[in-house]
Each structure stands twice: as C-alpha cells, then as structure tokens.
Amino acid sequence: MERVLTIEDLYVSFDTYAGEVKAVRGVSLHVDKGEVLAIVGESGCGKSVTAQSVMRLNPEPPARIVYGSITLCGQDVVHAGDKQLRSIRGKDVSMIFQDPMTSLNPTMPIGKQLTEAIRHHQGLGAAEASQRAVELLEQVRIPNAAQRVKQYPHEFSGGMRQRVMIAMALSCSPQLLIADEPTTALDVTIQAQIIDLLAAIQKETQTAIILITHDLGVVAGMAHRVAVMYAGKIVETGSQEDIFYRHAHPYTEALLNSLPRPDIDRSSGRLVSIPGSPPDLFQPPKGCPFAGRCSYAMKICQEQMPPNFPQGEGHEAACWLLHKDCPKTMRGGAKE
C-alpha cells in the first residue's frame, strides 16, 4: 500500500488571551492510497484542527504546531514555507468544508472558482479551463453543466453547492481529500446523495479521503478505517468492523450506545447517556481525558495517560482496562 499521509505525535496549541488551548495532544495516524479514514468525535475534540494542520490552514498565530511531524506524499508539511504550501494545497491535498453556503465566493461565477486551482497549478489557458470546468461539473453529476458554469453560487441549492465544492476539491486530482463534516449542513435526503457521490468518486479515482464527522451513521456508510478522538487524543483506531463490533475503549462503547437507533422506540426505556461533558483543554487532565465520565474509571486512569494497547491487526485503544494485568472481569462491555 502506498502511504499518502503520515502524522506522528502531533501537538497543536492555540495561544489565546485566556491561555494556551491544547487542542491536539499527540495524534499519530496514517492514510493509504484509496482508503477512507474517518475521524469521529465531539465538537472541540481536535478533529478539525488535526485535519486542517495537514494543509496548514489553522491561522498561525494563534495556532502553533508545538511538536510532531506531518508527511504528505513524501513532503514535510510542518516546516514547509509559504511557497511550498501553495504548491501542496489544491494539488496534493484539498478540502471540502462543512458549510457550502459560505465557502464559495458569492461574487464569482462557479466556473471561474472551479478552475482557479487548475489554472494556478497546471497553467491552463482560459478556454481550456472553462472546458475543464464543464467536465468537472459533469463528474459530480450536475445537470446542464455548460449553462451552470456561468452561474453564481446563489443560483445553486445547498446540495448543488456541496457538489461544486467536491468538484473544486477534485479539480487537480489530489492524492488526499479532506472532507470536514461534508454533509452536516445538508438535509437528510441530500446528505444521502452527497455520500453516494463521494463514495462513487472515491472508487473511480482511488483518492484517499479523511472524513471528519460526528455522525456515526455516515461512518458506517463509507469509512474503511476509523479513528475516535476525545479531548485532543486518538483513543481508539481500527477498521470499521473493529470500531463498530469489537470496540475496546469505553468512550467508543458509550458513544455507540448513546445513539438512538432505528430499531428502538419509546418502549425501549431510557437511552444510555454519557454523564458530564468533555474536559477543559486549557488544563487537560494529566491522566486519561475520559476518566471523569467513564463508568469503569480506576485510580490509575486519573493519574497517568494510558498508552496504546494493540487489539489485533491495525486495531489499538488507549485504555488502562486493556493492560495485561487488569482483571478482565472489570467490565461487561457490549462486545460481540
């Protein structure tokens, strides 16, 4: 497998008036060609900051990469200068944002916005570029592409704008596509269309995708591997099947159990909920960040951050319960 992205031990902080927010605290992950990696977690867990660091899109300052390395297609992103970053962004890695309403320029026709990146990276002329714009719109299944390229963003609906965003992101055939909550702002029937489109394009082009989402339903629909983040750390990584059916971390378990599934209704009793709320990242706890909300928390969890314990091929979780000396009777987890 060809490795597209490797992140090792990444620490990102934001310097604010109130102090240093440690948004990402030691994240390591990798993405191979043709793979969809989902990063799931609640808001503020650092999933977007991690992904945006790959493109160095976090405004610096206040953001600061404190430590760690990011290698994208063999290039060091952390120490790249502005010129090198310009050549990486759009060509090797591109991004789809959450809100298709605000991420397009309202004063520029769609076709022109679409081809900005190709013209920059490949030096295409105006005529060729507009031809390419039509092809790109056709690739994302927008009807009447030849007329549509001349229109402005306000003439497109939310779902159509997200298609334009996808076309724009794919315009230079990047190695890696980062989709940051691509369907959160869309309605459920439109969400299904966009997910189908992303999955089809991913199959056609074999682009690696990092899918950032809090919707585990979307993860179940298209991810190959999943990383679960909590309070700036990855607490569990594994294949889709590992995470959904053989999860080892209590946070993953609680997250999955707290979702109302279609097979439950009023008669099923109360939902399982996770008490409390995530810790404050100004002063992250020194032990496991989930300890305060975890129903299995032990003394050591408050004191020391657990290392990653391998749970099988490509599956690992950071939880003291998985230590070989921990009694296995501690939990009646929801396992297969």
Added chain:
Amino acid sequence: MNAEKLLEVRSLCKYFHVSGGTLKAVDDVSFDIFRGETFGLVGESGCGKSTLGRVLMGIYTATKGEILYEGAQLNPNRPGARFRYAKKAQIIFQDPYASLDPRMTVGSIIAEGMIIHNLYDGRRRAERVNELLEMVGLNREHANRFPHEFSGGQRQRIGIARALAIEPEFIVCDEPISALDVSIQSQIINLLRDLQERLNLTFLFIAHDLNVVKYISNRIGVMYLGHLVELASSEELYARTLHPYSNALLSAVPIPDPRAEREKRRTILTGDVPSPIHTPPGCPFAGRCPSVCAQCHSEKPALREVLPGHLVACHLVGDDGVFKG
C-alpha cells in the same frame, strides 16, 4: 394515555408575502395532539415544521384555519389571549446560544416568566428557580451565573427550566437537540422524557433526526413543502411506511451499524425540494417522486385515513392501505 384532545389543528395555513410572490410555509394542515403524548414532526429544512410550531405557539398568526386548545378557539390577536395561552404553552428553541439573553443571570432568565405571569412571591420564586435548576440536572449555585459560562448542553437545560417555570401543559420543542453533541443529545432526550412523565406534559417535538423522533414520539407527522403527507404512530410509520416521500426520508437516514447499512435498501431521491413560492398544482412531491403518475401532477391528494390511525396523502395508496406504485 387517555385520548383527550389537547390541541386541534384545522386546515391551518400560514403564508408569507415575499418579493417573489406568496410563500406557502404551511398549507392546509390538520391534526390533533392528545394530552400527555409526544407528537413528532419531521421533514427537511424549509418544509414548514418550525413555522407550524410557531403558529401553534401563537408567535405567528395563522393566515387561514383554526387552532382549538382544550376545545376553545385560539386567537392570538385578541387582547390578552396570547398572554393567557403563553401560561399553558411554552417553547424550547433549537439554538441554546441565541435563545438566552447574555446579560441576564440564569436565575433571572428562569424567573422572568413567573414575574410576568405574577406567579408566587419573591421568596417562593427564588425557591422555585432552585427547584427547576435541580430538576433539569443543574445545581442552585448556577442561578447567579451568566449564560456564557455554560456549555451547549447546560444551556439547553436552562432553556428547558425556563420553559417549565410557569408550569405549562404543552411544550413545543423546536429541534432541541440539533445543536448539541451526540453524547449530550441523549442526556437531553432522557431529561425531556423524565420531565414529561413527572409533570404530565404534552410535547410537539420538531426535528429532522428521524431516529431521535422515532425514539421520543408516540405519533409522527411527516411534512413536505408545507403539507402533512403522512401521519401514524411511530411504530406503524416505521413498520408500514406508505408515502413515497416518507419512504425516501426513512431510507436516507444513515444507520450507525455498517452491516445494516450495507444491507439496507435505499431510495435516493433526485433533485431538491422545490421552491415553496410557486408550488405545483398537484401533489407537492410529484416532481421528485419515483412512482409518480399523471393524476399526481393535476390533482392534490387529500390526507385521509387508510388504516386505523394511519393517515396518508397520496393517490397511489388505496383505501385498503396498500401502496400501488
């Protein structure tokens, strides 16, 4: 649950006059809400579900049609009527950030309704604020703090405490959990259910997350482009979906289970929701419906009961409750 009608909605319409013409946000909607039940209202953005909730609250005045509350007609334009109705009906808003006044303490936010309605004396009000805070899972020290000191989930709890302060019977929950994180959503859903049981509340629960609506509701209404297209008990709607739109909506919801997700048969709709300004003459869903027929374009189907308690507005559903698409 007894089948006493708390709220009756009869041919309710709410139109807005906009520059392009008349926007029919709610068009000829009729249904009942029974005392003690949770009535779920689902649909995509722009389908009119929030407008309907606001008309029922008396925030908007209906263009046509009538609302009966405990059998008496509600007319928010009559002096004092809206005020008296507000004592019985309250609303919980979607955005816990925008719906709390940042310059008021939590205690005064919760007490405001009691002061306006002249309930209790000062000391009792302060006690009641403490009771309410504890009822929603916060503690009494929080009364002196300001909204910005709280997280989204806690703010939503404050919004719930405010709605409960004047002991209403009926609460419109307008997407109360959409702005919250997954792990917090279930806390709020559980809280709403506990409160409903304790205080015998009636809920109109508006949401676009179908799994949540199914979990919390006794009956569900599906809206599309200002129309109510299907209405059934929550189990019935999922077990025997009749309207093609409800079908597409239910099948589009991603299931957080990869195996079920792979096996699921999905109906993916093409196109977008049409503009509510120039609505087509026939069925509102005709333009996107996979089983559309000629009659659908010319004639608007009426909402009718095809099975006991199961209402649907579709030409293709026979009187025996079988879909002939």
